[in-house]
Amino acid sequence: MKKWKLAFLLIAGLIVIFIIVTAFNTLTVKSRQPKPHPTKVSINEKEAVNHLSQAVTYKTVSYQERSKIDFREYDKFIAFLQKSFPTVYKQLDFEKVNDYGLVYKWEGTDSSKHPIGLTSHYDVVPILKGTENNWEQPPFSGTVENGLIWGRGTLDDKIGIVGILQAVEYLLDQGFKPNRDMYFxxxxxxxxxxxxxASKIVSTLKQRGIQFEFVLDEGGAIVENMVPGVKAPVGVVGISEKGSASAKLSIQGSGGHSSQPKDHTNIGRIASAISKLEDTQFKGALRGPGNDLFEFVAPEMNFGMKYVFANKVIFKPLIEKILLQQPxxxxxxxxxxAPTIFQAGEQYNALPEQASAIINLRLMPGDSLxxxxxFIEETIDDADIKVTxxxxxASKVSSVNSWQFRTVQQSARNVFNHAVVAPYLMFAGSDARQYDPISKNTYRFLPVQITSKDLNRMHGTNERVSIKNYLNAIKFYAEVIKESNK
Known part of the structure; x- marks a missing residue:
């Protein structure tokens, strides 16, 4: 047999083997979604809606300048909770930590089991000055209209507090008793x-030797059209938060008149350093929570996308290249x-003697300060630029192969039957990271199905939530409590 024929047959054989192996991987990939057990939780809609509507009328606004915070509104909000959830306050142990941190303990029947914690926050961001008239309903009105509840905190995050307490009140009325301690x-x-x-709550519980199986906070949500190739809505549960750092680049040197500039001025050198960083970038790698996300959604993708992700070992470089194309x-x-601040110069015809820039970085798990x-020092390669x-x-990465994660996943599936529930990496921050020292796992999930526009409303104008979403959130929290105590 001629050599070219032998080579052709060999190549053809390798192609056939490649197709068989990759097709087999695609066809045998198993779903990682638990079968839903549709919730039977039934909520008093009128009462529940009234509670969230009232909750957002209290202006519990946080300011970076803490002296501006009106704690009288916080006192009113706490009094409102006590009035609204009488069974909770009667049957659960309640205490304040650092005056305004709220901790409720529901004692279980088996003290040998580690407890579960659900957490949230009741402070909200301010209304941006000048945008008040852009709201369709006043931001602290709690208006209920056309199936929507309006107001700051309806999504971030009084829905969490009121939703949790509404769920606990419901379960207490049903005679439910947990077999492990539950903390809210x-x-x-x-x-x-x-x-x-949260930090003071954690230090208080740590002194008492409390160690949680998992703590669940706000974070990801259920969003449509989030993952290419997946038609179903995808509910993402944060298993880690990216770190947040500020890098300051600064340089000092002679200034002088702008009519006789050096070839490379202080401004130019800082600008060049930033340009080098943007051109170089950190290496992208499909690992950790990002990889976990695709492990969970790949079985639910259309065939083409499933083929690629089921054979990730082969297509990983291509996948990473595609992912790096969108922010x-x-x-x-x-x-x-992300360069965010540049400071230099005061006079149009005078070269500044110093220049500086601030770069905000969001760190992947595994990348240290x-x-x-x-990386910055090696990339800019300018010994005269000081880098601090x-x-x-990043917070620790919680398990996705544990009963703790499956509890959250199952609870979400029980309420949102058709959603694909998967882990992901949270870009923003939450109180969940504060609980890392006293919890085996920390998860982040806001149990509502929202659009990209709703995400923009959270810290923006016209924050609101549909009544259906809110009621589903209550049901989810009830399911988490029940699933945690099986």
């Missing part, structure tokens, strides 16, 4: 870092670089 913990300064709220998906697989600083990096690293 509500912070009051999450929007400005949680240092006085949202790129942020899922790499540490991001030291790694970031070293401050901030927080």
């Amino acid at each position: 913990m509500f912070g009051f300064d999450e929007e400005i870092g949680g240092d006085e709220g 949202a998906s790129a942020a899922l697989i790499r540490t991001t670089i 030291a790694d970031v600083e070293r 990096v401050e901030g927080s690293e």
Whole structure:
């Protein structure tokens, strides 16, 4: 047999083997979605809607300048909770931590089991000055109209507090008793870092030796058209938060008159450094929570997309290249670089003697602050530019192969039967990271089905939630409590 025929047969054979193996991988990939057990929780709609509607009328606004916070509104809100949920306050142990942190303990029948914690926060962000008239309904009105509840906090995050307490009140009325301790913990300064709220709650519980199986906070939600190739809505549960750091680049040197500039001025050198960073970028890699996301959604994709992700070992470079083309998906697989502040110069005809820039970075799990600083210094390659990096690293990554994660996933499926529920990496921050030291796992999930426009409303104009979404949130929290105690 001629050599070219032998080579042809060999190549053809390899192609056939490749097709058989990759097709087999695609056809045998198994769904990681538990079978839903549709919830039977029935909520008093009128009462529940009235509670959330009233909750958002209290102006529990957090300000970076803490002296501006009106704690009288916080006192009124706490009094409102006590009046609205009498059975909770009668049967659960309640305490305040640092005056405004709220902790409720529902004692279980088996003290040997580690407890479960559900957490949320009742502070909200301010209304941006000048945008008040852009609201279709006043931001603290709690207006209920056309199936919607309006107001700051309806999504972020009084829906969490009222939803949890409404679920507990329902279960108490049903005579439900948990077999493990349940804690419900509500912070009051999450929007400005949680240092006085969740942080103090954690330190208090840590002193008592409390260790949670998992803590569930706000975070991901159920969004349509989120993952290419998946028609069903996808509910994403945050298993980690990216770190947040600020890198300052600064340079000092001679200034002088602008008529006789050096070839490379202070402004030019800082600008060049930023340009080098944007051109280089951190390496993207499909790993950790980003990889977990596609492990869970791949079985639910159309055949073409499923084929690619079922054979990730082969197509990984292509997948990473595609993900890096869009900001949202790129942020899922790499540490991001975002120059946000540039400061230099005061006079149009005078060269500034110093220049500086601030770069905001969101760190992937596994990338440390030291790694970031070293990357910046090596990339800009300018010994005269001083680099300082401050901030927080990514939170720990919680398990997706455990009964704890499956509890959250099953609860979501029980309420949102047709949703695909998967882990993901949360880009923003939450109080959940504060609980890492006292919890085996921390998860982040807001149990509502929302659009991209709704996401923009959370800290923006016209924040609102549909009554259907709100009632489903209550049902979800009830399901989590029940599923945790099986």
